[in-house]
Every structure is written in C-alpha cells, then in structure tokens.
Amino acid sequence: MLKIENLHVTANARPVLKGLSLSIGAGEVHAIMGPNGSGKSTLSYVLAGRDGYEVTEGSVTFMGQNLLDMVPEDRAALGFFLAFQYPVEIPGVSSTTFLKTALNALRKKRGEKELEPVNFLKLQKEKMALLGMDAEMMKRGVNVGFSGGEKKRNEVLQMAMLEPKMCVMDETDSGLDIDALKVVSDGVNAMRGKDRSFLVITHYQRLLDHIKPDFVHVLANGKIQKSGGPELALILEEKGYAEFYGAGEAA
Amino acid sequence: MTTAAAKEIFMESTPQNAAALPWLADAAAFDKEKSADWVRALRATGAESFARTGLPTPAWEGWQYLNLRPLSSMAFHYAAGPVVFDAAKIPAPLLGQHRVVLVNGQYQPKLSSLPPHVTVMSLMEAAEKKIPGLQDHLVRLGDLAATPMMALNSAYLRDGMVLIVDKNKDVEVPVEVLFYNSGDGAAIYPRVAYLLGENSGLTIIERHMGEGAYFANAFIAVGQESASRFRYYRFQDESGKSSHFSYLDAQLKKDTSFEGFSLSTGAGICRQECRLQLLDRGISSNIGGIYLMKGQQGHDFSVVADHFEPGGASAQHFRGVVDDKARAVYQGKIHVRRNAQKTDGYQSHHALLLSDQAEASVKPELEIYADDVKCSHGATSGHLDPVALFYLRSRGIPAKEAKALLVQSFLAEALKQITYQPIENICAERVAAWLAGRGI
16 A cells, blocks of 8 residues: 655755655555654645655655655545644634545545535534544644643544545654543544555654554664564663664664 | 915925925815815815825834825825716615615715614714714714824715714614725725714624726724614725725724724725723723735724723724735734723734735834733734644644644634624635635
8 A cells, every 4th residue: 555665854954764665555554753853743734745854865655656745635636644733723714614625625525525514514423523632622722721631632533534544654653641542542443444545753652552564664763673563662662772773873 | 274374384385395385285175065164174184284294104102014106196086076886787685685885985875775773874964963062972983183193084974974873773674885986096985984873783794896007095983872882893804905994093982882893904004093982981892803804905903991990991803814915913902091000901913924924013002001910911913824724634634624723713703802793703704715816
C-alpha cells in the first residue's frame, strides 16, 4: 500500500531524514518509535504534503502512485490521512461544516455523489458516539476551546468519517489520559481491516498496549535503525533509545 | 455670511485655495434659488470653510493614510437641474418592498414607497416646513474646518431627504434607502436625516451604488429621541471608478440603542466616517463593518464613539480583507468625557492581507477623562495561516475552497454582530460572491 524508499528530506536547510525506507502492506499496523528530533513528525508531514520540506532523494509510492508529486488534497482523495500531533484551531468554521465540506470534496473527487445532509448527520452522530464525543462540540469552531484530549478525539473522528486507506497517526496518545487513550484506541481498532493500514508514531509503549502493531520500527537519526515485532516496543520501553543513537552516528 | 461674501474669499486665488476653488465653482447656481435663511447661511459657511482648507492632505490629523491624490487630477461638477436617468437601471429592493430612492442625491418620490408611521420628504421641503429639531441635526455640525468633506457637502446643501418615524411606533419592516449615482465627473452631495421619535424603532438598509467615475460625498444625520431603537445597515457597492465619502453623525438620547453595520466593497477611494454621540444615560451602540478590497482600492473606516454621560456602552467590531495593492485604514476612537463614569467601551479591528503588497493601517485610540470606566481594544493584521490551510487541504478540501473557508470564518466573527438575520445572510452571500469573483 505504502512504499517509502531511501527517503532523504531537508527542513530549514538541515537534513532530517537520511535514507528512510519502509514498506506497509494492506491491513498492516506499523508503529514507529524514536527519540525527539529523530524525524518522526517530519516523516508524517512529508507524507501529507506540507510545505517547507524538501525531498532531496528517494521516493514514496502510495496505491501505485507517486505520492510526492501530489498536492495534499489529492493525497487525501487517494485515501491518505494524517492525524495531527497538534490539531489546528479554526475559529468561525464549525466542526460539522468542516467535516461535511471535507467529506463531500473527497466524494466529488472520487466521482461519488454528495452525501444528503440527513445522512451526513446520522453518520457523524454514530461515529461520535463511538468516540464518546458530545454533540455540542461539533457546533463550535474546529478545535476551538477543545482540550488536548478533545482535539485528539476529533482527529480520530475525522479519520472515522473520511474512511482513509492509509492512516498516519502522529503522537495521537500525547495529551490523552488513560480513559481517553482507551476510547481513542477502541475507535482506531474498530477501523482496522484488511484494506486499511496504519502507521502509528509514538514515544511510548503505552499506546501500543491498546493498538497492537504488527511491526515496530525504531527511527533515529533520520533512518529506520531496527525493525521487529511488537516485542521490540517492550525492549525499547526498558532500555531506551541510547544504543540507536550510536548506530545512527556510525551509519 | 452670504454666498457672495464667501465667494469673495475664494475669488482671491492664493496658493492655499487654488486647488479648492474648482470644487466650489458650481455652488454659484444656488444664488438664484429661493432658500430658507439657514440653508443659505450653511452653504456660505461651508463654502468659506472649504475655500480656506481645500481637500485634506496627508499632513492632516486623521487623513495620513488614505490616498486622495487621484482626486486632484479629476474635475467634478455639480449639476443643479433635475437629474435625468434610466429608471430601468434602478435595481429591485434587497429585502421587502419599502424604500426611498435618491438618484444623484435627488429624492425620487415616484420610485419610493413607505410603510405606515414613516414620513419622507425632500430636504428642501423639510427646510421650508420648519420640522422641529431638523435644523439642529443639519446645522450643528461641529467644526467644519476640521471636516472639509462635510464643509464641501454644506456648500452644496440642497439634495437629499428627511425620514421621520412617529413616536411610539415600531416599524417592523425594513426600509431601503437607495443612493443611485451616475455620470462621469458628477459631483453628488446628498444630505439625509433619520429622525426617530421617542420610543420608536426603525431598520434602514442603505445601498450606495452606481455607474461611472463620479464623486459622492454624503452627510447622514441620525437623531434618536429617548428610548428609540435604530438598526442601520449599509452596503457600499459604488462603481469601481467612483469615490465615496460619507459622514454619519448620530445624536443618541437617553436609553436609545444604535446598531450599525457596513459592508464595503465598491469605489476606488472610500472613506466612511462616523461619529456617535452618546448624549445621555443608558445608551448602547454597536457599530461594525467589513471591507473587501482589491486592485488599487483605498478604504478608510474612521469611527468615534463619544460618551457624554454615565453608564453608556459602545462597541466597534471591524474586519476586512485586502488583496492586490489595495490599502485599508481603520481609525477608531472611544472618547469618554469627565462625566461619563461606568462607560463600557470596546473596539476591535482585524485585517487579513491576501497579498504581499496589500496594506492595512490601524489607529485605535482611547481618550478617557473619567476614572471609573472599562475600555479596551484589540487589533491585528496578518496573512492567512498556512498551517490552517494545510490542515484543511490534508482533509481533502481543495486549496481554493480551503482559502475561501478560512476567509469566511475570519469575517464571520464580525458578521455575528448583526442582529437582523436576513442582513447577516446577505452579507455572507456577498462575501462568497466577492471571493468567487477573485477566483478564491
């Protein structure tokens, strides 16, 4: 589904990703763990198409297409989704308007008909209940006055509504208490399926207790330093990232 | 002083008034007309004052930012005779069926239709009828030397109308006042008074529009007797080649409320000036506006809320979008006099710049002489947030649509101030149409 090969990325004239390769098959859940500054967020932003990052080498193929050539909205239409580490506040646009505009834009691009307002609201209500969200929130401006946890729930709600094929979740666990973590994880687990893949970026093992990954990768110094099964996360939790800094320097 | 005496002053051409004289040349036509004494006197005072000052220059307090230079290279003439126009060009009312039409400032009774409890007459008819209080509102203008556009309007005092609402009557339907202007080089000087009787209510929708490169310079007087409620909405859609100046002076008495909102998109040069005088206790005023500027348009909102007595509340909420090389100005002032304790004053202005060459100049001012008041202001200007734009696009919303959504959400905060829903809706539609016209 997603194939990243030898990706080199520069941000603010500083190399951040230095030859990252990663392949994610349909239905798989991958986790990337790594210390601060290892390039985790850069990876998520480059995949989503944010300005300010220069790809100097390498390629990213998604659903058989060159992802890096596309504008962000086209990536979304193809089924790519990034749950932001810091969701953006947009005063004046209600969450409902925002979601409806997004969903209909995606449908239009895929040649589908716009959703009837009644059906949209029904769908939204259903997904919100799943995430334990209050209807009142959706009348407010997007993320305006939301707590950290509410913002993250809202990201997962958008993901549930837009039904992407590839979900990248950038530190979705940060700002969540234990209960919220469980609700959000349940929401994600409910979306797992053979046609949908996940890339979960996190600092902590904690999230991976709830969202069980098929593969775990360690990102340090701009490269995947080690890959393994879920057990790798447990080792990292115990030993930390120290040994991977060394490996990065050596490479 | 008579017009003739004023003329002597400006007939002596000096370097100071050489540029002012052509602006006053057509006022001589009034010498042959029979007019009330106070009308003649006001014309003369206005002419004399303008002859001394001419148009304001950037050296003038309050005129530093708006570029008036394009005006000096053009010649404008006031036409004294009845205006000839094509009635087919007069658009239908925006809302409802009641309205007053002014063409180049001249009241058109045949095109006008009024609801019960509202009386309208031409300004000159009103002057003859000696309507109580009218003279006060039209003559007590303050210092004309400090307001040259008003002095010029006074020199040409004739066109316009007076609208009176009976006391104790709430006119529930809106009344549109259409200022339709046309003619290259036409100078247009309407003067309008809205007089609200005690405990009355009125909703006015003013539309300023037209065709050609004209110069429209209007003076609007608002007189609100105690406990009256006024909603005043304004659409400035003047022709792109025209210039629009207006000065609104509102005298608000005890327990009145004033709500004003202006949506401004037209004219090459526009200045909307407003002075709200909160003359007694228990008055609340809320004035706001939105401007949408492109090309080389210049736009200026200059607003003063002047608190005389205790317990008044005034708010100003202005927002605008500036694209291309357009230039916007906001000058807002809250003036709290010594006696006006417990005043609650607020003003805000936020500008969104869509291009690197767009400009916004902002001057918020608080002038406070009472010691127990609550006054604050907020002002920002900036570009669209690239992170917000990316966020919307990352959800599949195309760039253009995302940009439009952000601009609309920015302006929505100002539109929220409008309490009359149909007007808020029309404003939102106008914003969408403006954005679509820009390819956004």
